Amino acid sequence: MIEPFVDLLFLVLVLVSVAGVGGAIARFAGWTFGSGWCDVVLWSCIGFGCLSMFMLALGLAHLYQPGILRLGAGLWLVSGVLFLVRTAPGVSRLASLPHAQLPWYQLLALALALTALAFGGLRSMAPPHGATDPLAYQLALPKIYLARHFLSFERTINGSLYPGYMNVLYVLAIALRGGALAQSLHWLLGVLSCAAIVAVGWRQLSLRIGIWGAVLFSFTPVLVFYGSQGYIDVGLCFFQIMAFWAMTEWLDRGTTRLLVLAALITGISMGIKTPGAVLLVLGAPIVMWNSRTEGVASSARRTLLFCSVAIAVASPWYIRSFLYSGNPIWPLANGLFGGLDFGHTNFMPAFVQEAIGSADQGLMGRVWGVTGSVASRVMTKFPSLWKWTWQPSSMQHMVGSYWVALLPGLLLVGVRRPALRIALFAVGFYLATILLLGANPRYSLLLFSFLALLSGDVIETILQTRSKWLGVVVVGGVVASGLCNTAWSYSLAAPTLPYLSGEVSREKFLHGTESTFGVFDYANRKLPAGATVLLQGLVKGYYCDRLYLWDHPYQRVLSYGDFTEIDDLAERMRELKITHVARSIRVPSGRVAMGYPQYFLDPFHERFRKRYLTLLYRDDYNVLFELRYQDQNPISESPASPGVLLPRHEELWALGQGRR
């Protein structure tokens, strides 16, 4: 029962340390957003950004040692506390926020939102379970980095070379406490996103609009569902909101240091996820346009400054990817860059494929192709918001009802001048991210922060300028739906309550909620330290403490299609030093369609199993086999290397090179 509270304490300490260090840096650089509340949000952003860059440097320098990480975290905490204590009078200006006169119904909506966020916080404090991506990439890779002590390239894991400013924060969280702290960190960034929306709304429009915006944003289902898990998207959203905010402050005040701040935060966004680069694409023309009165040279200089700072901050991730694979965004757009072999060459929008075109297409053919492709995409994707509201194809498309319900109110109340900037940014972001890149709502949370502020503006304008009863209907709708949303947040958190209250142990909780925990718990207890496990039909390797490989159909280290004889497959597995196989008993139909074998129904794999595999463990979901090669000399009996995970990526790399 004590564990979740210790995690909570660590979360508070992390927040204190990043806010303090961020504050010291902001003070040094002269960055301020004008008031205590706004500055504390800014400090947190700067602190988290700097912590990410610090962790990146440690990872590149092979310094992911538990002692070094604890020492570093301790120094950050001491520095942060010292700064906060020294500036305590300034921090106390936070108290200015509650002095604002808020109507009772807004306080009620805010209380519901805070309750729902608190349920999300509780949910994040349970051990990671259920979700695929965190247990396959976002949390699994940091755990491997920790075991290897550096930012290694895991050739068989798809997301291994994605930019990772969030992942390195998870490295620290896992080193200090474990996956639950990493999830709580993601949740905290969601809370900070809401705080940033309040602050942006306050600065640009009014405090009440900012609070309405934060309330509506906090109820967005995609945020509620994913914000408490170890994804990275809410973190991306936080930095994007802050980059937008810094840009608006620069537009209002025009100082170069604010432009540099906007560029730095944009760079962090690009270093969290590649779609974060959309802010650079939108921001550069804005910088150029806004500086036009100062002359062409000055305008170009400012634009260059903005782009170069942002790219410099994000570039280590893309350079790392290029050095390992020959493709700065591997495995995305691999057909364009011709990087390390990967089973899927496209992973890029159709209009980019048209732009690349074929050799005999000619320039006009390509232009025509791109135009047609963009037009077709816009036509197809234009009604996305409507479709996501009524027929979301998955959880990551669930956006809730507020945007369809409230945004038509803009026709009623008009877009006031202060909101116009937000509306234009929202349209630009929608065009770039949704229509052109085809990103889903989970990747595009920034859009919903804009829509939340615009919807907040609609609510407040209706309350002030339209019929009283219309205001009652609108606010009643928000409060009633807030009750439903809070109930949903509670229902999501409810399964974790027995663990949080100490009624159920961590092991029992995970056995009941995470299908891969049983097989890996057994593997961690029984397999020798030098074992290498092949995951068949599984990608969630987070709970496996041994070296492991995926057999994902797109990776090119082990491709079943290359073998017609089971002995050849066994020989390849021997080359890869695979000693054990963890297999999903029933591979889901979606994965079979992707190219995974249904192993127990596949004659080739059945012959292989009968000849080479010995059952060690089984539960309802997975089995664990030992590989017995024909010479009866299992590799696991060879001298074990020190450490849990063997630093053998170079060998895998070399073996993979032959398959380019």
Place this chain on the structure above:
Amino acid sequence: MSKREKVSTESRSASHRDSGDSIRVAMDVAMAIWVIGVVGLYYTTHGYLDLLQALLGFGQ
């Protein structure tokens, strides 16, 4: 301006005001119906009411 013209102008502007008010009320009514419709339909078709019922113990 003669008295008759003055009365006529006032009457016209009152008529415009009434017409403007009517449009304004009609738009407010339309917005209210829209908000109630969308929010109501969304929360009844996405399982939230069942969830609330289950949590509050109704219908069991």
